[in-house]
Amino acid sequence: MDAGSYTVYMEPGLRHRFASRIASVAAAHRFAIVTDEHVGPHYADALAASLAEHGGVSVHVLPPGEAFKTRDTWAKVTDELLAAGCGRDTTVVALGGGVVGDLAGFVAATFMRGVPVVQCPTTLLAMIDASVGGKTGVDTASGKNLVGAFHEPAAVLADIEVLRTLPVAHRRAGLAEAFKHGIIADAAYLASLDASAGSILAGDASATLDAVARSVKIKAAVVSSDAREHGLRKTLNFGHTLGHAIEHVSGYALLHGECVAIGMVLEARVAERLGVAAEGTSDTIEGILLRAGLPVRPPRDLSSADILAATRLDKKARGGTVEYALPERIGVMAANGHAWSIAVDDAVVRAVLA
Amino acid sequence: MDAGSYTVYMEPGLRHRFASRIASVAAAHRFAIVTDEHVGPHYADALAASLAEHGGVSVHVLPPGEAFKTRDTWAKVTDELLAAGCGRDTTVVALGGGVVGDLAGFVAATFMRGVPVVQCPTTLLAMIDASVGGKTGVDTASGKNLVGAFHEPAAVLADIEVLRTLPVAHRRAGLAEAFKHGIIADAAYLASLDASAGSILAGDASATLDAVARSVKIKAAVVSSDAREHGLRKTLNFGHTLGHAIEHVSGYALLHGECVAIGMVLEARVAERLGVAAEGTSDTIEGILLRAGLPVRPPRDLSSADILAATRLDKKARGGTVEYALPERIGVMAANGHAWSIAVDDAVVRAVLA
Numbered sequence: 205m206d207a208g209s210y211t212v213y214m215e216p217g218l219r220h221r222f223a224s225r226i227a228s229v230a231a232a233h234r235f236a237i238v239t240d241e242h243v244g245p246h247y248a249d250a251l252a253a254s255l256a257e258h259g260g261v262s263v264h265v266l267p268p269g270e271a272f273k274t275r276d277t278w279a280k281v282t283d284e285l286l287a288a289g290c291g292r293d294t295t296v297v298a299l300g301g302g303v304v305g306d307l308a309g310f311v312a313a314t315f316m317r318g319v320p321v322v323q324c325p326t327t328l329l330a331m332i333d334a335s336v337g338g339k340t341g342v343d344t345a346s347g348k349n350l351v352g353a354f355h356e357p358a359a360v361l362a363d364i365e366v367l368r369t370l371p372v373a374h375r376r377a378g379l380a381e382a383f384k385h386g387i388i389a390d391a392a393y394l395a396s397l398d399a400s401a402g403s404i405l406a407g408d409a410s411a412t413l414d415a416v417a418r419s420v421k422i423k424a425a426v427v428s429s430d431a432r433e434h435g436l437r438k439t440l441n442f443g444h445t446l447g448h449a450i451e452h453v454s455g456y457a458l459l460h461g462e463c464v465a466i467g468m469v470l471e472a473r474v475a476e477r478l479g480v481a482a483e484g485t486s487d488t489i490e491g492i493l494l495r496a497g498l499p500v501r502p503p504r505d506l507s508s509a510d511i512l513a514a515t516r517l518d519k520k521a522r523g524g525t526v527e528y529a530l531p532e533r534i535g536v537m538a539a540n541g542h543a544w545s546i547a548v549d550d551a552v553v554r555a556v557l558a
Numbered sequence: 559m560d561a562g563s564y565t566v567y568m569e570p571g572l573r574h575r576f577a578s579r580i581a582s583v584a585a586a587h588r589f590a591i592v593t594d595e596h597v598g599p600h601y602a603d604a605l606a607a608s609l610a611e612h613g614g615v616s617v618h619v620l621p622p623g624e625a626f627k628t629r630d631t632w633a634k635v636t637d638e639l640l641a642a643g644c645g646r647d648t649t650v651v652a653l654g655g656g657v658v659g660d661l662a663g664f665v666a667a668t669f670m671r672g673v674p675v676v677q678c679p680t681t682l683l684a685m686i687d688a689s690v691g692g693k694t695g696v697d698t699a700s701g702k703n704l705v706g707a708f709h710e711p712a713a714v715l716a717d718i719e720v721l722r723t724l725p726v727a728h729r730r731a732g733l734a735e736a737f738k739h740g741i742i743a744d745a746a747y748l749a750s751l752d753a754s755a756g757s758i759l760a761g762d763a764s765a766t767l768d769a770v771a772r773s774v775k776i777k778a779a780v781v782s783s784d785a786r787e788h789g790l791r792k793t794l795n796f797g798h799t800l801g802h803a804i805e806h807v808s809g810y811a812l813l814h815g816e817c818v819a820i821g822m823v824l825e826a827r828v829a830e831r832l833g834v835a836a837e838g839t840s841d842t843i844e845g846i847l848l849r850a851g852l853p854v855r856p857p858r859d860l861s862s863a864d865i866l867a868a869t870r871l872d873k874k875a876r877g878g879t880v881e882y883a884l885p886e887r888i889g890v891m892a893a894n895g896h897a898w899s900i901a902v903d904d905a906v907v908r909a910v911l912a
Contacts, residue, residue, distance in 0.1 A: 286700040317706045346640040352671045
């Protein structure tokens with residue numbers, strides 16, 4: 205599927221042809237595979253062996269999880285590439301979930317002022333969302349993705365067969381972003397996802413492939429019309445302002461998709477309270493998320509004041525007021541002129557969090 | 559002067575109008591001035607005071623010198639911006655020489671995935687060369703500029719009056735890059751610079767402004783035809799492969815421009831030895847540099863083997879062989895097809911270094 209300047213390949217069994225596909229879209233003297241301790245043992249050796257027919261190969265294994273998506277890890281991986289003899293003529297291969305994709309993408313974006321990256325997402329969330337669109341970056345103590353770059357992949361290679369080994373909690377978290385795509389752009393897709401969520405969680409290949417394809421199509425269309433997030437792309441942030449804040453305050457104890465689910469319900473309530481969204485929008489969203497087994501409220505041990513404070517660290521906190529992408533109704537986001545985001549007073553958010 | 563998508567302003571006395579110019583090319587909610595301990599005391603307070611009419615202002619002062627152009631400094635400045643409350647709607651102002659420009663540019667390139675930077679170069683070298691073209695980055699223990707990004711400035715504001723306080727050694731180092739522009743693209747400019755070098759070193763405003771204007775014109779033409787350095791832009795690296803190696807091995811004890819001067823003489827000798835350059839090219843270059851008081855040989859205490867080894871760390875070391883941009887004759891670089899660089903065997907470089 206075309207995603208602007210690059211292609212998203214979605215073929216069951218594609219992992220057996222990753223190497224030749226990588227070599228054809230981003231030929232290089234060296235290939236640096238970046239993966240983590242969960243994914244590496246399953247797939248990195250086979251990929252390294254087949255890539256070796258096309259150039260030098262090094263494998264860089266990260267500790268798993270968002271807690272390691274830091275500047276320190278980025279610097280360490282960069283130094284490993286330098287030690288392995290990588291120069292400008294290197295292609296970085298991101299083999300893993302969203303954290304690996306963001307971090308490896310940022311390494312590629314900044315290594316020798318930019319080398320190609322091929323995204324090989326291995327989680328539902330990364331296939332559906334994170335690997336498409338060119339956002340890369342790392343977290344700092346102040347918040348998520350505060351340091352990064354836009355760096356489009358040379359290609360995205362998604363093999364849904366690798367999801368067989370993905371824990372169901374992670375499959376569920378990936379569904380949250382798929383629901384988001386339906387909510388922001390396609391009510392019919394949301395309804396069909398609501399019906400097929402059980403099959404996807406159970407690992408049904410056809411239902412999963414359909415969701416990946418429809419989500420990537422929505423995301424690619426949004427991103428290719430506004431790569432740098434000056435307008436329409438902001439709609440993809442629905443659920444993420446409060447979602448990121450909850451993720452940050454929880455110390456990344458919750459999965460990203462779980463936080464987005466909670467964030468979507470809360471932000472839809474904000475939208476209703478402001479009269480932006482039709483009444484009942486948040487209840488509809490909550491019902492769908494609950495049926496899929498996703499959380500819809502912040503854990504009790506997180507303080508509302510801390511969550512509110514964390515929203516101010518968001519990149520979307522422009523000019524002192526925090527901006528939200530809000531729905532008008534299922535399938536349609538509020539344009540607010542061409543801004544696609546709305547400044548919301550803390551008082552409204554505080555009331556929703558109460 | 560137009561440099562592709564942005565403008566280079568060169569007006570004596572422009573520093574008094576920096577703030578309004580910055581606000582007009584890159585309006586923002588906050589302005590983060592990045593400067594160093596040498597330049598800050600002269601100009602930062604006045605700039606901060608006048609920028610305060612256009613938004614919030616914070617000032618970030620670096621220790622001076624290439625030794626601090628590191629990922630650690632980059633992270634520290636980034637964290638200072640976050641602590642100052644900077645969000646996406648921030649413009650970074652780089653007020654200083656090449657090091658400040660590279661580092662502040664990289665902060666801007668990666669802050670919230672990219673915010674605008676306005677380059678206000680305060681050295682001859684930065685005005686003539688570093689501030690134009692969008693290269694940003696930092697050094698690592700492995701070599702210069704190995705981590706960075708292409709991030710074009712919103713504008714370049716050069717006031718040659720600030721060069722009054724620039725030590726003559728730094729003015730001389732800036733001249734080296736101006737000579738480079740003549741050597742790679744304009745023999746007539748090189749001849750006129752050879753004649754006016756004494757006036758420029760003495761601080762003559764008209765000779766200096768002429769050199770800045772002609773150099774920026776050459777650099778901007780090259781860069782706008784090949785921003786990402788796939789071809790013609792490589793000619794700007796003349797003198798830099800060995801220059802960077804010498805700079806690295808010297809522990810940054812020599813100024814960048816001094817190393818480029820030495821590098822140009824050595825690389826011209828490489829070109830003659832390979833039969834690429836007309837005989838006498840290196841002697842002509844050496845004569846001009848000597849007349850301007852620039853060094854033309856590596857310091858005796860640097861080992862040739864170390865310098866040679868350091869060339870392999872270069873970004874231009876593609877596929878295991880180090881690539882050089884080499885002259886054919888004064889004013890004309892060797893195209894080598896459309897590559898604009900030539901792989902050179904270590905043996906040839908070793909012979910020239912001997």
